[in-house]
Amino acid sequence: MADTERLPAWCPGEGWYSITTTASLVGKKWHPVIIHRLLNEGPLGFNALQEEVDGISSKVLSESLDDLEDKRIVSRTIVSEKPVRVEYALTDLGQSLESVVVSMAEWGEQHLDPVEEEAASIV
Amino acid sequence: MADTERLPAWCPGEGWYSITTTASLVGKKWHPVIIHRLLNEGPLGFNALQEEVDGISSKVLSESLDDLEDKRIVSRTIVSEKPVRVEYALTDLGQSLESVVVSMAEWGEQHLDPVEEEAASIV
DNA sequence: CGGTATCCTCATTGATACTG
């Protein structure tokens, strides 16, 4: 079911290749990491997510999440008002990206320099 | 064998996630298309490649190829001097990206708006 | 055929600080 979902209107008319559209989504610096973290760690709050995605600033995380929400990859749920708590999770469409993100992660792990193994172990 | 090759020095020390490095490679607008075309159409000359990758300017194609060559994804061979003819092909490392590029292309085809089917058929 | 050279614009990221 998730596999046959369709993307919303953000699909560019300018790009004639479905692959460039996929690239524009999963090729942004932090998007695949966010998706990957969300796949493995389940729903997370903003700060928890920021800690998972080590090195991202709150501004960039915020923008990335807005973008991913627009693209219906990520959902944002307000869990409580006081204190304010939200939860970010993958939508079905977002979960359908698993194969892409996993193949990216695996390729990176297999071909990147061993120096980066500490990071690669955060699978 | 290709699967255990290691990337050269371009792997950033700044990025702690192998996945962001993969994203920086395969997330550039035209890179996955070039790789995809080269996977399916084999070695190609500059102009032939430009025709395959419809919509790219010679400048951007040239820059992309330089980049992919630096990253040892693509090889450039001078076939003849007069008239000057070159051939771009995937290296083993480049071919190892097939699974990533294919999963991107498939995801795009499955989830992109049907409007783009003409393009999707260029598989 | 296989590129370079300019020039220009918009997108992306980052550092830092601040807020309800």
Place this chain on the structure above:
DNA sequence: CAGTATCAATGAGGATACCG
């Protein structure tokens, strides 16, 4: 906890023209 506001820097991508 969950963000926004600024400001500055870099870079990717595109249009057009030209070269050996």
